[in-house]
Amino acid sequence: xxxxxxxxxxxxxxxxxxxxxxxxxxxxxxxxxxxxxxxxxxxxxxxxxxxxxxxxxxxxxxxxxxxxxxxxxxxxxxxxxxxxxxxx
Numbered sequence: 001x002x003x004x005x006x007x008x009x010x011x012x013x014x015x016x017x018x019x020x021x022x023x024x025x026x027x028x029x030x031x032x033x034x035x036x037x038x039x040x041x042x043x044x045x046x047x048x049x050x051x052x053x054x055x056x057x058x059x060x061x062x063x064x065x066x067x068x069x070x071x072x073x074x075x076x077x078x079x080x081x082x083x084x085x086x087x088x
Contacts, residue, residue, distance in 0.1 A: 004031040008085060012076060020067045022060060025075065029056075032084045049082045 002010075007028040011020055026036060034047040034056070043060040056078040061068050067075070079085040 001027060004028065007031070008079075011072065011079075012085065016069050016072050018066060018069070020072055021065050022067070023065075025067060032079065032082065034082075047078075052082050054078065054082055 002024070007024055010017055010024070011028065029036065029047045032049070033051060034049045037046045037048060038044070043062060044057060045060050047056045049055075056074065058071055058074055061071065076085060080087050
């Protein structure tokens with residue numbers, strides 16, 4: 001299983017990575033102390049960061065397994081907000 005640093009490096013790669021999978025996201029968010037919850041509607045998912053109370057919500061990519069570009073950007077922004085990535 002990839003380390004937190006390996007996953008963060010892949011997520012933050014320039015240009016924006018096109019092959020970051022849902023499984024890698026689940027693993028990374030777990031390593032960042034976020035818990036995953038069903039979003040309540042359709043294919044929505046949520047990640048809750050207990051220490052900050054912040055929530056990241058979006059629809060799961062489908063039928064593919066890889067996150068869309070806008071989702072990668074949302075994940076990066078969320079991780080910056082909870083202090084897991086320093087803003088550049």
